[in-house]
Amino acid sequence: MATIAILHANHNHPAYTGASLRAGAVAGTESSAIYLAEALARRGHRVFALNRLKASSVENGVTWLPLESRTSLPPVDFAIALNSDRLYWGFKARHKLTWLHTPPTLGKFLKRRNALALLWHRPTAVLLGGYHASTLDPRVLYRRRVEIAHGVADMFFAPEPDAEPRAPKAVFCSRPSRGLDFVARLWPSVHATVPDAELHVFCPQSSLDEAAARIGGSAPGIRLRGGVARSELAAELRTARVMLVPGDPDETYCLAAAEATASGVPLVTLGIGALKERLRDGETGFLASGADDFARHAQNVLTDDALWLRLNRGCVAESALCRWDDRAAEWERLFVALDTRDAPALEPFLVAAR
Incomplete structure (x- = not known):
């Protein structure tokens, strides 16, 4: 099983853990991070989830940590950063995947610190669907672009x-x-x-x-x-x-x-x-x-x-909908394809192939 870190800077939004989802309203990006983290943990992975927390906790198999503690994390197999390529600085990950949730404007990537992080880390961009993929300018130099939809609880x-x-x-x-x-x-x-x-x-x-x-x-x-x-x-x-x-x-x-x-x-x-x-x-x-x-x-x-x-x-009867456990299995297949450099296994995920 893999060691996975899910990182979210969540500027201007409250810190959160899985308990936040069950106690009150949580925005879509935050709820998706919680659902995926807990689904991967249920499937036996070691999962760290980091955002602007003040204290650490363990809930449903997920270790929740303050974002600044990422520099003390052990090396991870897969780092999933939400909406920011700058979160990879300071720790080691064999594979880096930027899970985009917002329309990624070209102007954002042209800012010096964002461009430097993107060029240095060259992560894979994970997009949510065809419309979302169409909003990512082809000049933005992600290593590759893949597509995985959200799950439903x-x-x-x-x-x-x-x-x-x-x-x-x-x-x-x-x-x-x-x-x-x-x-x-x-x-x-x-x-x-x-x-x-x-x-x-x-x-x-x-x-x-x-x-x-x-x-x-x-x-x-x-x-x-x-x-x-x-x-x-x-x-x-x-x-x-x-x-x-x-x-x-x-x-x-x-x-x-x-x-x-x-x-x-x-x-x-x-x-x-x-x-x-x-x-x-x-x-x-x-x-x-x-x-x-x-x-x-x-x-x-x-x-x-x-x-x-x-x-x-x-x-x-809508067959396009999947539960989060099924989406976690899809993420696992992506992990394996990246780890083994299996081009045929990676092909179905690529935006260009859809």
Whole structure:
């Protein structure tokens, strides 16, 4: 089994461990790091996870450490750095993989300290999908570019399709800046057609004021819920009828949309950013062409029981979704291919091959 270090500078965000995921709301990047770390540990690997912690702990087989302690780590087999090539300084790793979650702008890599780290360490870039890969400028000199999608936690998977349609509850689960104002502007027309419908807005606790400002006034049927623990979010999604998620150019995967689909919740989206990759149009939700089309699809999913039951079946049967243990196995196959320099085994991961 391998020794693996997962490193995250998480600037402007709270420090976290696996306990953070179970105790309250955690952002998508942080939750992905936790899920992968714990899945790799369950599979027998020695896993260190480092971010801006003040103290160390061991949880579910993962050793959580302050980021500055990376210089005292033993040599590791694989270092996975989230969004930064500068985190490799000060310790030894046989293989370095930069797990990108944000759209990597060329300007970021042209900054002197970033360019120096990239050229010195020459890590492999790990991207989340086709849209995400398209945002990485070909002039950025990663050793190679590979693609591994996120997993979905077991708690979100519905065991079977619903036998009866759900109540007209819509959800928005993202940062307020990623389309909440668009959804809030359209909601009064949706609510006029479906007077008993509610829109539940889940967002980080730190963004509640921003969310309230983007919603504005006394919008009918909107409930601002803020951040909740993942287990509570999973329970909320099991009673939701539709997720309204326009998308955003900075959305490189949208784990919330994948979790909704696993829970049997159809999406209505404009397909901006990676959202067009999160659904099969007409089977697990609808790709709207504009504001009026978005509102029409939202109304239809909230009111047409036969349509909703069909979409719900499509969501529950969605084969593109994988559990985190399955994604960890995919990471393991990548590790083996890199370690053995097995070109045929590496080929399916390469962005150019997809």
